[in-house]
Amino acid sequence: MAGEEHVSVAVRDDFLARQTKAKPIPALAELLWNSLDGDATDVSVEFVYEDLAGGMSKIVVYDNGDGFSRNDARALFGNLGGSWKRHIRQTKRNHRMIHGQEGRGRYKAFALGQSATWKVCYDEPSGRKAFEVKLLQADLTDVTITEEAPAPSRSTGVIVEISDLRRDFRTFESDEGVQDMNEIFALYLMNYRGVSISIAGQSLDPEKAIASHHRVSLPPIETAEGARHSVELEVIEWRTDARRVLYLCSASGFPFDQVETRFHVPGFSFSAYLKSTYVEELHNEERVALSEMDPLLTAAVENARSAIKDYFREKAAEKARSLVDEWIAEDVYPYRGEPQNAVEKVERQVFDIVAVQVQELAPDLAISSAKAKALHLRMLRNAIERGPEELQRRCHVVRGLTVDG
Numbered sequence: 001m002a003g004e005e006h007v008s009v010a011v012r013d014d015f016l017a018r019q020t021k022a023k024p025i026p027a028l029a030e031l032l033w034n035s036l037d038g039d040a041t042d043v044s045v046e047f048v049y050e051d052l053a054g055g056m057s058k059i060v061v062y063d064n065g066d067g068f069s070r071n072d073a074r075a076l077f078g079n080l081g082g083s084w085k086r087h088i089r090q091t092k093r094n095h096r097m098i099h100g101q102e103g104r105g106r107y108k109a110f111a112l113g114q115s116a117t118w119k120v121c122y123d124e125p126s127g128r129k130a131f132e133v134k135l136l137q138a139d140l141t142d143v144t145i146t147e148e149a150p151a152p153s154r155s156t157g158v159i160v161e162i163s164d165l166r167r168d169f170r171t172f173e174s175d176e177g178v179q180d181m182n183e184i185f186a187l188y189l190m191n192y193r194g195v196s197i198s199i200a201g202q203s204l205d206p207e208k209a210i211a212s213h214h215r216v217s218l219p220p221i222e223t224a225e226g227a228r229h230s231v232e233l234e235v236i237e238w239r240t241d242a243r244r245v246l247y248l249c250s251a252s253g254f255p256f257d258q259v260e261t262r263f264h265v266p267g268f269s270f271s272a273y274l275k276s277t278y279v280e281e282l283h284n285e286e287r288v289a290l291s292e293m294d295p296l297l298t299a300a301v302e303n304a305r306s307a308i309k310d311y312f313r314e315k316a317a318e319k320a321r322s323l324v325d326e327w328i329a330e331d332v333y334p335y336r337g338e339p340q341n342a343v344e345k346v347e348r349q350v351f352d353i354v355a356v357q358v359q360e361l362a363p364d365l366a367i368s369s370a371k372a373k374a375l376h377l378r379m380l381r382n383a384i385e386r387g388p389e390e391l392q393r394r395c396h397v398v399r400g401l402t403v404d405g
Contacts, residue, residue, distance in 0.1 A: 019107035028061075030108040036091075045198070046060045056168045061158075067157055097252040099188075110137050117132055131146050186210070212237040216232070218232065234253070257291065263308060263309065265316070276300065314349070317348075323356055
């Protein structure tokens with residue numbers, strides 16, 4: 001039986017250092033993706049509080065996947081960029097889509113702490129075996145693989161322990177942190193309902209938090225070499241607060257990066273997912289984080305922004321429809337007949353949305369006379385047509401308005 005051995009990672013130190021950079025939530029998510037790629041159906045994260053000040057001392061990720069052999073560990077940890085995932089698109093046992101392709105995700109552990117240990121248990125023909133893989137931030141090129149031993153009473157899977165933490169990551173247990181994880185794993189958990197993920201005992205359950213789900217095809221991305229990449233947008237509206245992020249994803253919906261952009265869609269909490277094989281190519285070339293410098297992806301992001309605005313404008317107009325129907329019945333609505341073209345339709349949608357919001361600011365308008373309502377709505381229409389400054393002035397007036405019947 002082979003004893004403990006050291007495997008050298010044959011890459012430049014600065015390249016390895018780049019792989020360890022990540023914000024806390026994406027870093028932890030990468031470790032969860034590794035578990036899912038290992039055919040785990042149950043992944044849990046626990047936090048240990050054992051330092052003298054009662055702070056977080058260790059992050060532990062448990063999974064019930066298949067683990068990997070000691071021989072595979074040499075390749076997995078000693079050959080960065082040569083991951084088995086590059087050539088395999090599905091997991092071996094459950095045939096789920098693979099997230100990672102380059103074998104870099106495990107190094108994200110060092111965005112959280114300075115020491116990481118993988119406790120591995122796997123099956124082979126001679127019986128169940130266990131061993132450990134250890135890495136230190138101080139020398140990421142030196143991988144320690146312990147001697148393996150029989151483990152007939154253990155379950156297969158991998159336990160990742162991260163210690164010497166960089167700080168107290170309380171964000172993972174906050175409502176905002178759980179929601180961030182819900183957003184990242186939403187599409188995956190909806191596609192694979194037999195998979196469960198929990199953070200400090202709280203299960204991720206995006207479907208309970210989803211208010212609506214929308215999918216639309218966008219114009220394809222065509223490269224100078226003639227390659228054509230289809231593009232799809234999925235929009236999830238949440239019942240809870242979300243950061244309104246556009247995730248850049250593989251065609252299967254795995255998020256690789258995100259674009260935090262300002263969406264002028266008041267009243268809606270959502271996350272969006274731009275899916276394309278072109279994003280996968282940029283990810284494999286380490287260029288997806290520089291999306292704003294890629295004109296083809298920039299154009300796709302702009303198409304996504306427009307589609308998101310159109311979708312929520314339609315939703316907001318639909319939400320306002322019942323009140324608009326009342327105005328039509330009272331003959332105070334400042335438009336007549338049906339819109340004659342797309343421009344008129346959008347103008348009315350904008351008016352409906354703004355008019356309902358203004359009435360929420362000044363509820364007395366709802367009980368004013370028909371004549372006063374008609375005057376108010378006509379003036380509001382004129383303000384919208386004249387531009388934002390006039391509209392803002394009109395809203396300030398309405399906030400202090402007292403309407404005589």
